[in-house]
Amino acid sequence: MIFYRPNNLKNLFELLENSNATNYFLAGGTDINLQTKNIPKNVNIFYISHLNVLRNITEINGHISIGSTATFSDILHSDYLAKHLPFFQNSLKFFASPIIQNLATIGGNIVNGSPTNDVSPLLLILDAKLELISKNNSRIIPFNSFYRGYKEFDLQKNELVKAILIPKNAENNLETFYQKVGARNSLTISKITVAGLKFIENNRIKKIKIAVGSVNEYPRRLVNLENYLITKRINEIKKDELTKIIAVEITPISDFRSDQNYRFVVCLNLIEKFLGINF
Amino acid sequence: MKIKFILNKNEVEIDANPMTRLIDVLREHFQLLGTKEGCGEGECGACTILLNDKPVASCIANLIHAENGVILTAEGIAKTKIGTLLIDCFDETNAVQCGFCFPGFLVSSYHYLKTDGEPNLEKIKIALSGNICRCTGYQKIFDSVLMACEKLDLS
Amino acid sequence: MKKAVKKFDARPKLNGSWKFLDDYSYENMIFGQLFYSTCHHGIIKNIIFPKNFDLNEFTIISAKNILGKNIVPEPVCDQPFMAEKEVMHFGQIILGIAHSDKKTLRDFVENIKVKYEKLSAIIDPKECLDNERNHFGKEILINHSNNEKNTGNYHKNIYYTQHQEQAYLEPQGAIAIYDETKKTMFVRVTAQCPFFVKSGVETIMGNAINEAIIETSEGIGGAFGGKEDFPNLLAGITSLLAYKSGKPVKIVLTRNDDIQITTKRHPSRIEIETWTNPLTQKIEKCNIDYRLDAGAFQTLSPVVMARGVLHVGGSYAIPNIKIRGRLFKSNTPSNGAFRGFGVPQALAAMEAHIDQIAIDLKIDPYLFRKVNLFKIGDEFPTTQKITENNLIDCLERVIKNSNYLSKKKEFAEWNKDNSNKKGIGISVGFHGGGFTGNGEKVLKSELKIIIEKNANVKIFVANTDMGQGAHTTLSQMFYETINHPKEKCRVQLPNTSKTPNSGPTVASRTIYIIGNLLQKLAREIQKKLNFENLESYVATHQNEFPREFRKVYIPDKSIVFDENNYVGMAYKDYSWAACVNEIYFHADTYKLEIIKSWNVFDIGKVVNQKIAEGQAEGGILQALAYANSEFFYKKKFGRVRNFTDYTLPTTLDVPEIDVEFIHTDNKIAKGLGEIPMDFPAPAVRNAFLNATGIFVDEYPLTPENIFNIIRSKNEN
Known part of the structure; x- marks a missing residue:
């Protein structure tokens, strides 16, 4: 070494x-x-932790840029985030534990690539982008296209995540939802995470974004579900249709921490809770 | 690699592998045995120290993280005013049982008193949520920190 | 109210100066590590050491190097220190290895490869306990029945519990130093029972040493039973390494090794069938089949089973009762002592069963308990007579404290309109103080004090302070009896060459047996020397000091217990307790949240209120987690390996815990160590039953387990 x-x-x-x-x-x-x-x-x-250029939280071109080595406590204490993205900030309040929040970084959480990582479902619904840099190149990709499989990423050799960019207004005027289900209330690894944004006008869904963690080989947006829901009235949503779509979009497994069936049903329950429906 | 930092208010320098776990640096090199290893995975908090004014699990941090930084361990905190106040309160309630986790609780509580200090049970619970205690059921720990917050308020 | 006596060790523990095992170092000390089986059952074919290491730098021992006997001394001596040819479980120790550098040692041990010829193995507790063929060892039968007829309503169920991990925060460790000239082995260890360790070290060393001297570390970072017998084995192997290497050797287990190879609480399967009279609402008859999964060896499991069967009849007057207790064998590390010692399993079954009967009979579980609870004149299954109504007093008090009756009505209304559910549940329990039956007679515990020229009193007991505050409370019991200054009285660090054998630190006996004995000795000394004030007596009689006093514990002659038939007085004094838990069930995540736990105890005299409360609160949280969240094994996915997956409750998981002690005007301080772990758990399940109408016959009530129960119920 x-x-x-x-x-x-x-x-x-x-x-x-x-x-x-x-x-x-x-x-x-x-x-x-x-x-x-x-x-x-x-x-x-x-x-790389000492390189401030990788750690800053700043405002650039209508985005909040969070340096990849910003720690979770940097995020929780950022005034920018408190002002522009309070939902994002508050959702991470119970990440790991305070003594880990002070060390662990957002970039680390992303490139560790665990299907259970807490931050990805949020970044997915907030339309985040990643700024990637290498020796002679710099590129910005939608976070949505970063994961390609279990622990597989769109990241070249010797390429580094420089920052996470979230549109400043990503939460504006939207109803937000984030729930992480774990074995306990602190120091816990997610069994299911559901994050959502919606805008409902005259009882009709005008805008909807839903992302889930721990139920696929990597966290992802439920695009088919979103397509099904958009423009629907809440009372037009059918339980069996919802279930059918989700059954295709998530592939939970059983492991030491939880069970396939439990994960599926609770994921469904949380999505229903987010949509505000009671079948 | 030579690394300098401030340890319990003294400037120190150590020449060691920068990947050495911080807990090993403190216990083995500096003989600061108050920092305990309970799990080695950041899951119990017995090794909590203050690094640059923030509580961290020293079993999953490395020497390099201390570079040019400031470290305060339970031994150092015990000598401060707020540390003494906390120790008085933990003592008053007979909160301490086996004691293995308590240097860690002292560090996290100290940080809470320094940065917030409101006698608010919910906030205290969050501040201590990385520290596991298997003996006490936490009730007397909460009582102690609440008591310390109230006394701090008065002084 | 008088000010609480503070713990003498609290401040040094907080400022980091109190020494735990890993905080000790000795000149030339090297480090040891255990190499253990990763095969559940098999024959060792060969062991291959990694290349690129100079084997001469290492001290390596196996069963072949044992100088005495390869049997760990236990109530049943069937477990070897190290495996010879056949390994019986994952985690069985094969080699002890030492080296001067920790990292080199770890790299070396991690790369040792063993070829096994695999044999069939049982690691699933249910698979073990459901199959009669796995029964081993002696069985216990209690027959307190004179009616063979079965009449009235019939109720039957089978209850299961899982392993529970003690999770003391300080891992197991030992340091051994061999003195070649005196032929003694000094061992410093984090352990509950120094004299057990002594016997372990002397057994493995045989004639190679004259004596093993055991001293505990200053701090023992929690134990809860987990440091009752495993330290004997660990200290034995550490000693052999020290002998062979000629250097002091320290072994401290990593958390992952500790969790995987040390003893746990026994999984249980308890089948209860009961007949009740629907008119009187009284239990008429009960048959109980009590089974424990002992692991690969019996070791101390028969003793756990004995206590279990003596408590499994519950706190109820049952005129006809038969209890059968048996151990079952599996290919897992031996299960061992854990606070409660067979009783948490017993009450998990009986207290759930009582609620089941109450529902069958359509009567409130509180009222059903009131009708059937022990009252003066009733008998235990062993025929021992009940002499006090303190248990009923505990129940009445906790019902009042918790507002049980009005909450129950209120929740029933609330639940009608909500998919989430609120619930409230009761459980009661008792725990016999000290060793079972004739145990204390056999033990003949002895303690010693020395009064010095400056009137300092040194107390010598073998009982350890592993966090329960025993040394503070013991010292308090002495100086309060004769009004001696607190700072002049101190319990000494247990050391087997200086301390008489006052027995192990187990069975809620330290205060109950040793503390009360110490008080007697204090009174005797006062009477004998005839002083009002010890300090002035010593000052005027300097030539008499230092002076030593000893006292041996002689149990009450009225205590007679027939160990063959389980008839007589199993314990002289019982602590009693009752619990009410309030829960909230989240329908969307299937999470059972414990809102508050009310607990009322009769432990007799309370010596130190704050210490006693702290003991109770800690035990109650362990019990609640036992019922609600902690699990060690999952079918298809095996056993826990670390603290990430053994999810201990954090500050954000603990409910409010209310503790009250009643009948404290008693002269006797009864046992408190274990009872808080015994009785609160079933009230979690009973509260869930109250909330949802769903009866669960198995711990823990994790969301996944609840989900599976509801799902299979819906399918039927």
Whole structure:
């Protein structure tokens, strides 16, 4: 293992280019320190937490840009977020626990790529984008296209998530919903997470976004469900149709923490709760 | 790699692997044994320390995270005014049982008193929600921190 | 109200100066690690050490290196320190390994490979307990029945409970130092019972040593029974490594090793059939089949079973009762001691059963309990007579404190219009103080005090303070008796070469047996020396000091227990308690939320109010979590490996807990250690029954389990 502490981004990419081992980025360390067993001996570790350019929370072109190494406590204490994206901020209040919030970073949560990660369902419904950088390139992609499979991402070799961009007005005038179901109220891993945004006018759904976590190989928007719901009146929604669509869009599994059937039914229940329907 | 930081108000420097877990740096290099290892996975909070004024699980942080930073452990907090007040309150209620988790609770409670300090049970519960205690059922811990908040208010 | 006596060790524990096991270091000390089986049952074919390590740097021991006997001393001696050819369970120790560098040691141990010839194994508790063929060891039969006829209403059910992990926050650990000149083995250990550890170390070392000297660490970071017998095994292997390497050796288990290889609470299967008289609403007859999954070896399970069968009849006057207790064998680590010791399982079944009967008879569970609860003159299944009505007093008090009757009505109304449900439930329980039956007679516990020239009193007991505040309370019991200054009285750190054997720190006996004995000794000394004030007596009689006093515990002669037929007085004094829990059921997530728990105890005299409350609150939360959230094993997915998945309650999960002690004017301080873990759990299930009308015969009531029950109910 060789440890690198780059002086700046330019230096980081130079070092990365010359590295011929497996590369790990170290930010908060809350994952890497749990995986010491699985980390091969021949790895290069690049420390990035000290690079402020990766950590800032700022306002750019109508977006709030959250640096990838911003910790969850940075997010919870950000005035920008409190002002523009209070729903996003409040939803993360019970992430892990305070002593982990002070270390763990939003970028780490995203690129760990766990299907259970807390932040992705929120980013999906808020139309977030990712700013990715590499030595000679910088690109912005919709967060929606980042995950491609279980722990598979749209991320090139030696490419880094620089920031998460959320439209400043993403929550404006919308009804919001976020519920994470875990085994306990703190220090818990999600069994099901449902996040939603909606706008209802004259009892008709004018705008709807729903994303779920822990019930697919990666968190995703339920696009077919959204298409079904849009322009419908609440009382036109049929239980069997809703169930049928969700049954195609989510593929929960049984594991030590929960069961397939439970996950399915509770996911359905929470979506109904979000829609405000009582069959 | 040489790394400097301020530890319990003293400037220190250590030459070690920057990936060394912070808990090992404190316990093995500096003999600060008040920071306990209960699980090694950030799941229990017995190893909580203040890093740059924020409580963190030192078993999942690395030496590099302390670079040019400020660390306060239970030993350091015990010597502060608020730390003393908290210790008095934990003592008053006979809250301490086996005590293994308590240095961690002291650190998280200290941070709460420093940054908020409102005698509000719900807020206290959130502030302590990364610290597990298996002995007490938490009731006397809540009583102690509430008592400390009230006393802090008066002083 | 008088000011609470504070704990002498609270401040040093808070400022980090109190030493737990891992905080001790010795010159030239090296580190040890256990290498254990990852096969549930099999024959070891070969062991391959990783390359790229210099084997000469390591000290490696296996069963072959044992100098004494390869049997851990226990009530039933059937467990080896280390496996020889056959491994009986995952987690069985195969090798002890030591090296001077922790990281090198860990890399080495993680890369050892073993080839096993796999044999059939049972790890599922239900599979183990449902099959009569897995029964092993002696069975217990209690027959307090003179009516073979079965009349009245018939009620029957089978109840299951799972493993529970003690989850003491300080993992298991031991340090062994061999003294070649004296041929002694000094062991510092985090353990409840130093004399058990002594016997463990002396057994594995055989004639190689003259004596094992055991001293606990200053702090014992929780135990709850989990540090009753596993430390014997751990200290034994650590000692052998110290002997072979010639250096002090420290082993501290990682949390993941600790959780996977140490003892847990026994899973249970308890079948109860009952006949009641619908007119009198009285229980007429009851048959109980009490089964525990002991794990791969019996070790101390027969003792757990004994206490279990003595409590499983519950707190009810049943004229005809038969109880059968048996152990069952599985391929999992031996289950062991855990606060409650067979009683939480017993009450999980009986207290649920009582609610089931009440529903069958269409009577409120509170009123049904009132009719059937023990009253003066009733008998335990062992024929022991009930001499007090304190249990009924506990029940009445908790009903009042919780507003049970009006809440019940209010919730029934509320539930009509809501898909979420509110519920309220009761449970009651008791726990016998000290060892069962003749246990205390056999033990002959002895304690010692030394009064020094400056009138300091040193108290020597083998009982440890693992957080329960025992050393504060014991010292308080001594100095309050003779009005001696608090700061002049201190319990010494238990050390088997200095401390007489006052028995293990188990069975809610420390205050009840040792504390009361200490009080007697204090009175005797005062009488013998004839002083008003010990300080001035010592000052005027300097030549008599330092002076040592000893006292041996002699149980009341009236206590006679026939261990073959389970007839007589199983325990002299009983603590009693009653609980009401209020719950809220979330229909969308199937989550059962405990809102508040009211508890009333009779533990006799309360020596230190705050310490007693803290003990009670901690035990109650363990009990609530036992019923509601903690699970160790899941079919198809195996056993827990870490704290991520063994979800202990956090500050955001704990409900409000109300504790009251009644009948505190008693001269005797009865047991408190275990009873808080025994009785509150069933009131969670009973509250859920009240809320939803759904009867659950199994712990824990996790959302998934509730979901599956509701689903299978709907399918039928």
